[in-house]
Amino acid sequence: MHTVGESKYNHWFDGLALLHSFSIRDGEVYYRSKYLRSDTYNANIEANRIVVSEFGTMAYPDPCKNIFAKAFSYLSHTIPDFTDNCLINIMKCGEDFYATTETNYIRKINPQTLETLEKVDYRKYVAVNLATAHPHYDEAGNVLNVGTSIVDKGKTKYVIFKIPAVVPEAKRKGKSPLKHMEVFCSIPSRSLLSPSYYHSFGLTENYIVFLEQPFKLDILKMATAYMRGVSWASCMTFHREDKTYIHIIDQRTRKPVPTMFYTDPMVVFHHVNAYEKDGCILFDVIAYEDSSLYQLFYLANLNQDFEENSRLTSVPTLRRFAIPLHVDKNAEVGSNLIKVASTRATALKEKDDQVYCQPELLCEGLELPRINYANNGKPYRYIYAAGVQWSPIPTKILKYDLLTKSSLKWGEESCWPAEPLFVPAPDAQDEDDGIILSAIVSTNPQKPPFLLILDAKSFTELARASIAVDMHLDLHGLFIPNADWDTRNQDSDHHAVPQA
Secondary structure: OOEEOOEEOOEHHHOOOEEEEEEEEOOEEEEEEEEOOOHHHHHHHHHOOOOOOEOOEOOOOOOOOOHHHHHHHHHHOOOOOOOOOOOOEEEEEOOEEEEEOOEOEEEEEOOOOOOEEEEEEHHHOOOOOEEOOOOEEOOOOOEEEEEEEEEEOOEEEEEEEEEOOOOOHHHOOOOOHHHHOEEEEEEEOOOOOOOEOOOOOEEOOOEEEEEEOOEEEOHHHHHHHHHHOOOHHHHEEEOOOOOEEEEEEEOOOOEEOOOEEEEOOOEEEEEEEEEEEOOEEEEEEEEEOOOHHHHHOEHHHOOOOHHHHOOOOOOOEEEEEEEEOOOOOOOOOOOEOOOOOOOOOEEEEOHHHEEEEEOEEEEEOEEEEEOOHHHOOOOOOEEEEEEOOOOOOOOEEEEEEOOOOEEEEEEOOOEEEOOOEEEEOOOOOOOOOEEEEEEEEEOOOOOOOEEEEEEOOOOOEEEEEEOOOOOOOOOOOOOOOOOOOOOOOOOOOEEOEEEO
């Protein structure tokens, strides 16, 4: 929801969160959607205007307030209490599900009814002001995530924290796993007042990959943004003269490896996968040369001429990096430390034992990458992604083969696909045995939105289920297998029309 009363949000990523779900059972599909009843949503609706600030939209106090109330509002925004408008992703934690965003708040939801439940503040358990909406899950179901702790006890750091999948019986007493969250490791920010922005991170069997990129938050500017009449997003700057630092954390010691790895300046929103091979870590990311992507989603740019006029100044590129786990101190300066034959990525030893990493460029024009998560942190072959070029709106779904460097594509005129979700077949033998799910919206008013189902191996269409309701392009989602829910006769459900 981008309009409340007569007030409007400035940025597409600020809108009030809308949850939606497709329930598939016995060959039928049911669709339901519901606004997340966050504190932000409730306050805005009650006031009939935007009263809670989002990252790209600063909200201001009632002009009728007296000067003391106004002064208090300014003071409270110096160290802001961020929004709980959780519009980015869905996280599984034990048996529970949470809507997530990039602040310290998450909201528990009922995935069947889409009812909004309790609000959780990460700060009750770990000192983070921001956190990613892209956690990782290990094989035991434990959740790993990264957050930023801003000037806590005089230090700004990136905190890696862990949420156990299950609570030990002795500690249970009705407590959720969140109450047993623990700090796994922390990495000092290279700048006290300008920490890096990041959207995701990488995970292998034994290591965590974290990129400290030169797309930075200016904390002093953020602290005065409210008084200066600007948004927090305006306090983010891409420093193209800086490096991107690659931090590798050993999960066994819970400490960063001592070698300093770096690469050229870039902006990464999505890690694809990472794994260990022949003494190296190979990790894949979707990278940009600058931060123009965020700017294009200001609503002032989203008009009828958007497809023609909105052009990225940097096309998203799939890049593979290789990181040597053991750096030979006797290696010559300038020598390539990567001996893995399967990649052209290099890691050049420099003076002072620093290592300059140059990626292998694999493919252009893809975003919102997904994989078969059974291969997360392990060698893998296939990436499923939305196809984009110089415009950030996806027009195709693609399957990229890392072995053959070839791709398969699905596309249809006037269709905008959402993130492609891979669902493995129950009896899967190969990595790509399964289906792809994607929610498709159309720019053609005569074509209703639909859930698309593709054969993940051949990328041929298996079925689609059209929905006679308005549907919006979403960001990220989750598949819940074998959910024993009654999908029929729900007042708020819409029966989709399946077409095989």
